[in-house]
Amino acid sequence: MAQAHTHGKNEHVQGHGDHSHGHGDHHDHHPTGLMRWVKSTNHKDIGTLYLWFSFIMLLSGGALALIIRAELFQPGIQVVNPEVFNGLTTMHGLIMVFGAIMPAFVGFANWLVPMQIGAPDMAFPRMNNWSFWLLPPAAILLVGSFFVPGGATGSGWTLYPPLYIQNGIAADMTIFAVHILGASSIMGSINIITTILNMRAPGMTLMKMPLFIWTWLITAYLLIAVMPVLAGAVTMLLTDRHFGTNFFNAAGGGDPTMFMHVFWFFGHPEVYIMILPAFGIVSQIVPAFSRKPLFGYSSMVYATASIAILSFIVWGHHMFTVGMPVTAQLFFMLATMLISVPTGVKVFNWVATMWKGELTFETPMLWAVGFIALFTIGGFSGLVCSMTPIDVSIHNTYYVVAHFHYVLFSGALYSIFGGVYFWLPKFTGNMYDEKLGKWHFWLTTISFNITFFPQHFLGLAGMVRRYADYPLQFAEWNMWSSIGAFILGPSQLLFLYIVLKCIKGGQKAAQKQWEGADSLEWTHLPSPAPYHSFETPPVLR
Amino acid sequence: MANSQQSGGYYLPEPSSWPIxxxxxxxxxxxxxxxxLxxxxxxxxxMLVGLAFLVYMMVGWFGQVAGESESGKYNKQVDMSYRWSMSWFIFSEVMFFAAFFGALYYARTLSVPWLGDIDNKLLWPNYTPTWPTAGPYxxxxxKTIGAWGVPFWNTVILLTSxxxxxxxxxALKKNNRSxxxxxxxxxxxxxxxxxFFQAEEYIHAYKELGLTLGKGIYGATFFMLTGFHGFHVTIGTIMLIVILFRCIKGHFKPHNHFAFEAVSWYWHFVDVVWIGLFIFVYAIVG
Incomplete structure (x- = not known):
């Protein structure tokens, strides 16, 4: 990524001669060093910041997960006390969702949206900078909450009252962190939507856009629709805590389950916010290594839109056991099952894309195929959870933990890893180490399954989530899960090494490094991509 | 690259320290x-130092954007970008209010009636779940504020505005500056x-009606909905004042004045939210 900058500087010097109209001196004052990153209005620099931030958060959240797994290695209390354990599960969830997964996808959007639609940059480069630089203050508030009196908030990432309202100062820190993250997401999404709708090169019609762009367009819409609702929910928590309101207090005529409704009205679309861009990335990788166009492009677009629309009417499946009318349970159950139709369309389309393709399995393709296989397992376990009568017995058990790690780790995170390997040659101009990349994939995939597959058994046997201790009967599978986790965590340091090595040097990447890739960043831009992607709109066939 | 109209007609701003x-x-x-807290x-x-710094940032940032606009650096594409972004921003504001309206509907039609059902009779035998309510405790x-007094006149004021x-x-489109x-x-x-009327109404509620933020779910939804609306009217009024000063300084042209239009869109949005409040918070009480 440092390469991109060096290249960009050359571009500037060259560009200077092209239009030396007397005010070219602006060009020469681009800050360097730290200020380059702090003041940047460049989509690639900001994308890089997002991706590194996300990786740091991934390691932080991962470290918390390892403490959790260390505690759960054996029955009994060994490593942390239950209060700290509650803080660990809460912050692991919040950091991974808001710190690791979402910023990684925004990082990809920053890098790729202008390149794939034929624009020079995002529509609002300064607001783009602010969207990123709101993340560190929010992260300081979140991570800092471990070190205040009372420790990190222990109510789970869903922030349910009444427990949340009884938390200490950390609860307020979390509320304002969520507010700032929400502001960042809304500005980022407005920027992405505006860029996609208004900055496309002539001839780039909506139905010619790469699928990654489509999925982000719909994701950004979801973000703008639900982040303000989360802001409203946490504001109600704040006033219930400090200003005497009774939104979630039955004695005052309120209702604690009302928070769950408001939260999950945000929360379920949020789940798709974290998976739709993953679908987009996989839809770019699979055709490239199958050397075939994506099967059923338009059905992919409609399936993405259907998932987004359905995501607003299924939130009740997160709370089947809190008490709601049977009619409502039935409605949420059936609406949830309906989502498997467009999701199935996607899985079949990826498989059909590979069918009779000239397949090769470089590292990005391994992650994409791993995604399809393991995400589908997560999808099926989701279908199991969607059935109200079954959910009544597996709600809040490790079955649910296993389910959402199969969709978020081997779903969202696998696509992020695949995307990094896929676009690193374009980002840096160098090839990554193919052999080490494959090691990273296989280490992660094997240890991931050792970690999370046994959690299905634990959940079906009745082990409840978010407890620091458990009965003896669950000891064996917990041990295996912890062993897997301690391979899984350190394996990610290999990823750090591969990325750093690729940035420093290596075999030079071709403009079209993957012969089957057909979006504009491969067909029209050199590797590494120039500082400003397209100074003039590309000509499209 | 503030001068990049030459390169393909795109507008790209310089690195900026306003965001940080x-x-x-x-x-x-x-x-x-x-x-x-x-x-x-x-x-x-x-907090106040932070707020002052935020105001300084907004004055600087918006001032820079206004200056760029007046010096003709923005083309049609930039104008269109601003239109899209303002529309989506207002949509996000709609969803923010939707959360509080949702809380109001949920309480009124579901959770408050449930508080009077057979289960809760064990806990609160004397409670009758009617709206408005401060809950079983x-x-x-x-007392509530009648719709046809000050709130009605406030409706008239906002619609007139x-x-x-x-x-x-x-007048701006006809270039009639006065x-x-x-x-x-x-x-x-x-x-x-x-x-002013809204503030008077709050004082009346607190001093004479006994209606406060702590009066159960009614007080919570009433003050949070009308309070956030009042906050948005305050923001909108500040925006109007800024636009007024820009007009006095001679900014905007009959065919190029999106900042003006953005403020008027926002003002109409605030207006529509008030109509919702007037109907669901004030008019339909019993």
Missing amino acids: KGSIALFLMASGFIWF SGTKTGLWV DAGAF GLTITLAHW QLILWLAATVALGCLFL
Whole structure:
């Protein structure tokens, strides 16, 4: 990524001669060093910041997960006390969702949206900078909450009252962190939507856009629709805590389950916010290594839109056991099952894309195929959870933990890893180490399954989530899960090494490094991509 | 590259230090407020310093954008980008209010009636779940504000202000500057009048009606909905005042004045939210 900058500087010097109209001196004052990153209005620099931030958060959240797994290695209390354990599960969830997964996808959007639609940059480069630089203050508030009196908030990432309202100062820190993250997401999404709708090169019609762009367009819409609702929910928590309101207090005529409704009205679309861009990335990788166009492009677009629309009417499946009318349970159950139709369309389309393709399995393709296989397992376990009568017995058990790690780790995170390997040659101009990349994939995939597959058994046997201790009967599978986790965590340091090595040097990447890739960043831009992607709109066939 | 119209007609701004200043300001505000809430008065000062810094950032950033616009650096594409972004921003605001309206509907049609059902009779045998309510725990009696007094006149004021800002817009399109300033000033005055009446109404509620934020679910939804609306009217009025000063300085052209239009869109949005409040919070009470 440092390469991109060096290249960009050359571009500037060259560009200077092209239009030396007397005010070219602006060009020469681009800050360097730290200020380059702090003041940047460049989509690639900001994308890089997002991706590194996300990786740091991934390691932080991962470290918390390892403490959790260390505690759960054996029955009994060994490593942390239950209060700290509650803080660990809460912050692991919040950091991974808001710190690791979402910023990684925004990082990809920053890098790729202008390149794939034929624009020079995002529509609002300064607001783009602010969207990123709101993340560190929010992260300081979140991570800092471990070190205040009372420790990190222990109510789970869903922030349910009444427990949340009884938390200490950390609860307020979390509320304002969520507010700032929400502001960042809304500005980022407005920027992405505006860029996609208004900055496309002539001839780039909506139905010619790469699928990654489509999925982000719909994701950004979801973000703008639900982040303000989360802001409203946490504001109600704040006033219930400090200003005497009774939104979630039955004695005052309120209702604690009302928070769950408001939260999950945000929360379920949020789940798709974290998976739709993953679908987009996989839809770019699979055709490239199958050397075939994506099967059923338009059905992919409609399936993405259907998932987004359905995501607003299924939130009740997160709370089947809190008490709601049977009619409502039935409605949420059936609406949830309906989502498997467009999701199935996607899985079949990826498989059909590979069918009779000239397949090769470089590292990005391994992650994409791993995604399809393991995400589908997560999808099926989701279908199991969607059935109200079954959910009544597996709600809040490790079955649910296993389910959402199969969709978020081997779903969202696998696509992020695949995307990094896929676009690193374009980002840096160098090839990554193919052999080490494959090691990273296989280490992660094997240890991931050792970690999370046994959690299905634990959940079906009745082990409840978010407890620091458990009965003896669950000891064996917990041990295996912890062993897997301690391979899984350190394996990610290999990823750090591969990325750093690729940035420093290596075999030079071709403009079209993957012969089957057909979006504009491969067909029209050199590797590494120039500082400003397209100074003039590309000509499209 | 502030001068990049030559290269393909795109507008790309220079690196900017306004965003990081905004982040520092918000961090000071958030941490100061958290400190204050935990019982430390100093926190309030930290928060106020953050707020002042935020105002400084907004004046600087918006000032820079206004300057770029007036010096003709923006083309049609930039104009269109601003239109899309303002529309989506207003959509996000709609969803923010939707959360609080949702809480109101949920409480009124579902959770409050459930509090009177057979299960809860064991806990609260004497509770009758009618709206308005402060809940089964006796928080003290209160009266509600009638719709057809001050709230009705506030409706008239806001609807009239929607009319005056449209008259101002027409005047701007006809390049009639004195009419523009007159109608815009009238809109600002109406906005201030609305806020004055709203403040009077709150004082009345607290002092005479016994209606406070702590009066159960009714007090919570009433004050949070009308309070956030009042906050948005305040923001809208400040935006109107900024636009008024820009008009007096001679900014905007009959065919190029998106900042003006953005403020008027926002003002109409605030207006529509009020109609929702008038109907669901004030008019339909029993």
